Amino acid sequence: MGWAIAVHGGLGDIALSLPPEKRLPREAVLRRCLDVGIAALKAHNHPLDVVELVVRELENHPHFNAGKGSALTASGTVEMEACLMDGKTMKCGAVSGVSTVVNAISLARLGLETVEMSHFITPESIERLKQAQEADRVQLDYTQPIQKEVPKDAAVADGDSQIGTVGCVAVDSEGNLATATSTGGIVNKMVGRIGDTPIIGAGTYANHLCAVSATGRGEAIIRGTIARDVAAVMEVKGLSLKEAAAYAMDRVPRGNAGLIAVSSTREVAMLFNTTGMFRACATEDGYSEISIWDSPTKIKLIECVNIRGLILLLDR
Amino acid sequence: MGAWAIAVHGGAGVDPNLPKERQEEAKRLLIHCLDIGISALRSNLPAIDVVELVVRELETDPLFNSGRGSALTENGTVEMEASIMDGPRRRCGAVSGLSTIKNPVSLARLVMDKSPHSYLAFSGAEDFAKKQGVELVDNEYFITEDNVGMLKLAKEANSILFDYRIPTVGTCGAGAAAMESPLQMNGLPISVYTPETVGCVVVDKEGRCAAATSTGGLMNKMTGRIGDSPLIGSGTYACDLCGVSCTGEGEAIIRSTLAREVGALMEYKGLNLHEAVDFVIKNRLDEGKAGLIAVSKNGEVACGFNTTGMFRGCATEDGFMEVGVW
Numbered sequence: 001m002g003w004a005i006a007v008h009g010g011l012g013d014i015a016l017s018l019p020p021e022k023r024l025p026r027e028a029v030l031r032r033c034l035d036v037g038i039a040a041l042k043a044h045n046h047p048l049d050v051v052e053l054v055v056r057e058l059e060n061h062p063h064f065n066a067g068k069g070s071a072l073t074a075s076g077t078v079e080m081e082a083c084l085m086d087g088k089t090m091k092c093g094a095v096s097g098v099s100t101v102v103n104a105i106s107l108a109r110l111g112l113e114t115v116e117m118s119h120f121i122t123p124e125s126i127e128r129l130k131q132a133q134e135a136d137r138v139q140l141d142y143t144q145p146i147q148k149e150v151p152k153d154a155a156v157a158d159g160d161s162q163i164g165t166v167g168c169v170a171v172d173s174e175g176n177l178a179t180a181t182s183t184g185g186i187v188n189k190m191v192g193r194i195g196d197t198p199i200i201g202a203g204t205y206a207n208h209l210c211a212v213s214a215t216g217r218g219e220a221i222i223r224g225t226i227a228r229d230v231a232a233v234m235e236v237k238g239l240s241l242k243e244a245a246a247y248a249m250d251r252v253p254r255g256n257a258g259l260i261a262v263s264s265t266r267e268v269a270m271l272f273n274t275t276g277m278f279r280a281c282a283t284e285d286g287y288s289e290i291s292i293w294d295s296p297t298k299i300k301l302i303e304c305v306n307i308r309g310l311i312l313l314l315d316r
Numbered sequence: 317m318g319a320w321a322i323a324v325h326g327g328a329g330v331d332p333n334l335p336k337e338r339q340e341e342a343k344r345l346l347i348h349c350l351d352i353g354i355s356a357l358r359s360n361l362p363a364i365d366v367v368e369l370v371v372r373e374l375e376t377d378p379l380f381n382s383g384r385g386s387a388l389t390e391n392g393t394v395e396m397e398a399s400i401m402d403g404p405r406r407r408c409g410a411v412s413g414l415s416t417i418k419n420p421v422s423l424a425r426l427v428m429d430k431s432p433h434s435y436l437a438f439s440g441a442e443d444f445a446k447k448q449g450v451e452l453v454d455n456e457y458f459i460t461e462d463n464v465g466m467l468k469l470a471k472e473a474n475s476i477l478f479d480y481r482i483p484t485v486g487t488c489g490a491g492a493a494a495m496e497s498p499l500q501m502n503g504l505p506i507s508v509y510t511p512e513t514v515g516c517v518v519v520d521k522e523g524r525c526a527a528a529t530s531t532g533g534l535m536n537k538m539t540g541r542i543g544d545s546p547l548i549g550s551g552t553y554a555c556d557l558c559g560v561s562c563t564g565e566g567e568a569i570i571r572s573t574l575a576r577e578v579g580a581l582m583e584y585k586g587l588n589l590h591e592a593v594d595f596v597i598k599n600r601l602d603e604g605k606a607g608l609i610a611v612s613k614n615g616e617v618a619c620g621f622n623t624t625g626m627f628r629g630c631a632t633e634d635g636f637m638e639v640g641v642w
Contacts, residue, residue, distance in 0.1 A: 096437065190440055201549040202548065223407070225576045228573045236584040
């Protein structure tokens with residue numbers, strides 16, 4: 001039946017006017033991570049290894065809200081959390097409040113290397129924290145901070161927060177499923193705040209039917225037990241992955257969440273109820289997609305070639 | 317509709333050799349807590365207030381593993397966790413890694429009501445507590461002599477690996493009795509395991525369900541270890557249809573998202589409370605050992621467990637009341 005993989009880099013009120021210098025690097029990273037995952041699946045690595053590998057890549061890139069480039073707490077520090085789950089054995093690992101580990105997802109998987117915390121704080125994170133504190137709110141990934149008077153240029157430069165939770169779900173040709181999610185959390189969160197990411201059933205879940213990674217407003221995802229509900233509804237109501245994902249998303253108020261999921265039958269679902277979600281997916285039969293907003297650009301992959309140029313053309 | 321129901325628990329997985337006096341002590345405490353809950357319900361307190369009230373009582377009494385009397389970490393300190401959930405609108409609050417908060421469940425309630433988040437832990441949670449003017453005490457307050465002894469045994473048990481012939485002292489009865497009990501949970505002999513997490517679920521006259529769970533966690537746990545009790549969907553869950561609180565092997569409860577499972581089966585499969593509880597205990601735990609209490613919006617109450625015993629009590633408005641260990 002083949003493999004399937006999906007990746008996300010967070011969601012939110014991503015302005016449609018997002019300038020190329022903000023959009024392209026993120027698309028490039030998603031593309032690279034997708035390729036890494038595809039290569040690993042083709043080499044018959046277990047999905048649990050694949051999702052860990054891909055999320056490590058995402059954590060290492062400062063453009064997303066995980067690992068390097070994590071959102072900062074109200075105290076200007078970093079408290080990361082990550083979680084992964086194996087659908088077949090249902091074994092899971094989660095960590096939270098991590099501040100000195102390069103790859104939280106691997107710590108969750110019990111492997112790590114530590115560095116000084118300053119490695120994770122990027123100038124962008126500090127800037128966003130300042131903005132959030134000035135506006136005195138907790139900032140969801142990508143929410144446009146309140147701007148009283150915005151000079152035209154500034155709006156484009158710092159009008160939206162360019163970072164998000166990251167996650168990866170994968171299924172191999174034997175039907176093994178796995179999911180991994182990693183994040184720095186919400187900008188300006190209270191120290192000690194734990195979100196949905198490390199809570200099994202909320203932001204992360206996998207069983208023999210599907211693997212799910214959710215992103216968005218943690219509090220809403222926890223109450224809605226989103227990741228678990230996708231699987232529950234597939235099992236109990238016999239819904240397809242896409243229908244189940246839509247069903248679970250109904251439990252969350254608009255502007256709050258999104259998810260990526262793959263099923264044992266190689267279905268892929270990527271849903272969100274915000275303006276946009278950085279995402280990408282691919283299946284063994286050649287289907288591939290990288291998108292941010294609705295009406296994704298679907299491209300048939302004949303070989304694993306770099307078709308970034310094509311995406312740009314079609315997007316415009 | 318319009319009938320209240322309440323259930324409390326003091327942990328699943330009981331040493332079959334537990335001396336009679338301890339069993340009686342436990343039953344008395346459970347009855348006492350039920351009475352408190354019942355009075356509150358009769359005074360028309362909403363379910364969410366009742367579960368908090370009852371769990372506070374359980375935390376304050378050193379008998380079970382929560383608040384005072386919590387299990388000790390490997391360092392001999394206490395790290396408590398709790399969660400609470402309000403069925404209507406599924407609001408929730410959770411805390412972990414507490415060491416100076418007299419009533420963890422009340423802090424969880426404050427997280428739910430007064431913070432922008434659902435879950436706070438360790439120093440962040442304690443700071444929040446200070447700002448809220450919550451009563452703080454020294455970590456010493458929570459540590460009991462019994463548990464210091466238990467910690468010692470647990471450490472010995474770990475170094476002796478699977479030799480469960482460990483002599484016990486104090487409350488767990490004569491050494492000989494302990495040797496006959498081969499039961500294990502979470503890799504520890506049942507006599508030192510101390511699962512006794514506490515919880516309460518309530519449905520009030522208006523059909524509103526609520527649930528709360530509180531614990532000190534595993535004896536001899538690593539500092540920073542978080543179990544199922546503070547995890548919404550695993551140890552605690554409440555929605556329009558039901559309120560659930562679980563106890564037992566944390567890993568098993570987390571993997572099976574046990575508390576949510578009961579609600580999901582009722583919601584998606586149309587099972588009634590008893591069917592849902594039976595189903596999850598039979599089919600969702602695999603080799604894991606756990607138990608749960610649950611109420612439904614229709615005034616039903618149910619408990620299920622696949623362990624040897626669970627300290628529990630339940631009561632309904634029509635006069636039914638039951639307290640049990642086995």
